[in-house]
Amino acid sequence: xxxxxxxxxxxxxxxxxxxxxxxxxxxxxxxxxxxxxxxxxxxxxxxxxxxxxxxxxxxxxxxxxxxxxxxxxxxxxxxxxxxxxxxxxxxxxxxxxxxxxxxxxxxxxxxxx
Amino acid sequence: xxxxxxxxxxxxxxxxxxxxxxxxxxxxxxxxxxxxxxxxxxxxxxxxxxxxxxxxxxxxxxxxxxxxxxxxxxxxxxxxxxxxxxxxxxxxxxxxxxxxxxxxxxxxxx
Numbered sequence: 482x483x484x485x486x487x488x489x490x491x492x493x494x495x496x497x498x499x500x501x502x503x504x505x506x507x508x509x510x511x512x513x514x515x516x517x518x519x520x521x522x523x524x525x526x527x528x529x530x531x532x533x534x535x536x537x538x539x540x541x542x543x544x545x546x547x548x549x550x551x552x553x554x555x556x557x558x559x560x561x562x563x564x565x566x567x568x569x570x571x572x573x574x575x576x577x578x579x580x581x582x583x584x585x586x587x588x589x590x591x592x593x594x
Numbered sequence: 595x596x597x598x599x600x601x602x603x604x605x606x607x608x609x610x611x612x613x614x615x616x617x618x619x620x621x622x623x624x625x626x627x628x629x630x631x632x633x634x635x636x637x638x639x640x641x642x643x644x645x646x647x648x649x650x651x652x653x654x655x656x657x658x659x660x661x662x663x664x665x666x667x668x669x670x671x672x673x674x675x676x677x678x679x680x681x682x683x684x685x686x687x688x689x690x691x692x693x694x695x696x697x698x699x700x701x702x703x704x
Contacts, residue, residue, distance in 0.1 A: 523682065570634055571637070573636075583692070585637045587635050588634075
């Protein structure tokens with residue numbers, strides 16, 4: 482039972498480079514989310530997908546794009562990385578967008594130099 | 595917008611009780627959650643409470659909710675070294691996404 486799988490676990494980028502963070506869940510969940518975690522700031526929602534085929538902006542979407550490739554997979558893309566995007570990124574999923582706790586992946590630690 | 599606040603650090607001795615506090619601003623919060631994050635890992639749902647409840651107990655964990663003061667607490671009885679982690683309070687209103695607090699880092703001293 483893998484749950485939510487994120488790749489890569491660690492990444493170092495130079496300013497201006499692009500990359501895609503991958504997330505896949507095997508629990509047949511409808512909703513998926515991308516968060517970033519910064520010290521003392523908790524988790525901030527970047528983008529979410531309430532169901533396959535839909536995506537919406539969260540609290541801090543600037544500089545990011547997402548793709549809900551299918552029900553299992555939800556990717557996060559940084560087109561031109563900036564040092565301010567240095568963070569730990571978490572993907573999460575839930576059965577629906579209502580009233581359920583999330584299942585989180587183990588995170589991707591991204592450093593932009 | 596909605597806000598969730600927690601103190602950032604708490605230290606307790608092994609075997610003592612830990613109490614982690616949280617305050618929130620959204621009076622329409624439907625569900626309130628506690629998550630645990632161990633080093634290098636994602637967040638793990640510990641417990642949750644519906645807004646129409648005052649208390650929920652689950653083994654060593656007791657959640658208390660004071661809706662009037664918008665105050666939520668998590669009590670861990672007989673705290674062990676394995677309880678050392680960051681604990682996040684989160685609230686959710688119907689139809690809305692989660693709002694997380696900044697997390698409380700619990701250190702358990704031997």
